[in-house]
Amino acid sequence: MLLEAKGVGFSYKKGRPVLQGIDFHVAEGEVVGLFGPSGCGKSTLARVLSGRLAPSEGSVMWDGKPLPRKGYCPVQLISQHPERAVNPRWRLDRTMTEAWNPPEDLRRAMGIEPEWLRRWPNELSGGELQRFCVIRALSPQTRILICDEMTAMLDAVTQAQIWGLVLGLARERGMGAVVITHNRHLAERVCDRVVEADAAFSATC
Numbered sequence: 001m002l003l004e005a006k007g008v009g010f011s012y013k014k015g016r017p018v019l020q021g022i023d024f025h026v027a028e029g030e031v032v033g034l035f036g037p038s039g040c041g042k043s044t045l046a047r048v049l050s051g052r053l054a055p056s057e058g059s060v061m062w063d064g065k066p067l068p069r070k071g072y073c074p075v076q077l078i079s080q081h082p083e084r085a086v087n088p089r090w091r092l093d094r095t096m097t098e099a100w101n102p103p104e105d106l107r108r109a110m111g112i113e114p115e116w117l118r119r120w121p122n123e124l125s126g127g128e129l130q131r132f133c134v135i136r137a138l139s140p141q142t143r144i145l146i147c148d149e150m151t152a153m154l155d156a157v158t159q160a161q162i163w164g165l166v167l168g169l170a171r172e173r174g175m176g177a178v179v180i181t182h183n184r185h186l187a188e189r190v191c192d193r194v195v196e197a198d199a200a201f202s203a204t205c
Contacts, residue, residue, distance in 0.1 A: 001028050003049065003075055003144045003176065007058035010044055018044045022058070024195070026176045028143055031167060033187030034180045036197030042180045043079070046148040049178065050077035062144075072099065076137040080149035082129040086121045092132060093117035100139040109165055110135045111158075126153050134162060138169060145170060145177040163190060 008022040018041045026032045036042055047053040049060060051067040060067055062074060079085060086095050096102070096117060107114075110131050121129060130153060137145060145166070151159040167190055170177050181187050187194045 001063040001143060002026070003060070003062050005045075005049060005055075005058065005060045008045070008048060008055045008060065009057040010041075010048055010053060011056050017056075019048070019055075024049070026144060026178055028176045029171070029174045030193075031170070031177045031179060031191045033191035033194035034178055034197060035184050035187045035194055036182065038182055040197050042197060043148055046077055046079065046146045046178070046180055050075050050146045052077060072139065072141050074141060074143040075146065076139070076142045076144070077146045077148065078134055078137050078150040080152045082126065082133040083121065085133050086129070088121050090121075091117070092119055092121065092124075095121075096132070096136055099136050100141070102135050102138070106135065106138070106169075110162070127158070130154065131162070134166060138166070140173070143175055145175060146180070147177060148180040149182075 003026050005022055005024040008019055008024070009017055010019040011017045022045060024045070034042055034045070044053065048055050051060070051069070051073055062068075067073060067075060077085075086092070102112075112131060112135060116124060116128065116132065124132065130150065134150060147166070150166075151162055154162065163186075167177065169175075179187055179191055184194075
């Protein structure tokens with residue numbers, strides 16, 4: 001199965017285009033790096049690819065069909081801002097079980113403490129909440145992960161641990177992944193292929 005963007009453009013209201021004519025694809029089982037400088041539109045593309053934003057032009061298709069608007073989406077975004085990915089009025093156990101119930105060994109491997117699930121999002125540090133968002137996105141229903149600077153707020157040792165766990169699990173399950181980063185070394189180290197976006201984001205991918 002394939003996630004494919006064709007001729008995608010996006011503009012915020014009354015603003016200049018952020019994305020223009022983007023063609024991009026990632027298949028199940030493939031890890032694609034998207035490398036480029038800050039401000040070039042990578043995070044906007046991440047939100048479009050995951051269905052969080054509707055493109056101003058062009059289309060995003062999953063297995064030849066539009067991304068589902070209801071229910072669990074097979075394309076999951078892990079952003080660099082975990083506080084935006086959770087409902088602040090829900091305790092974390094409710095947020096987690098809405099997606100799935102991860103096995104205890106995976107929770108331990110990700111460093112998720114059992115008591116976190118009884119807390120509110122603002123009671124966790126940014127790094128703790130990011131771990132929570134990572135494991136929440138790893139539902140068996142997920143077929144493509146969009147990882148937008150997902151470990152930026154974590155220390156180097158924890159970054160390596162989480163990337164190893166996430167990409168190992170993705171390969172084991174045959175999931176695809178898009179690794180969005182401004183770190184060329186990371187992209188080249190963990191990805192099957194790397195696409196470089198220029199400042200205007202006019203490259204095709």
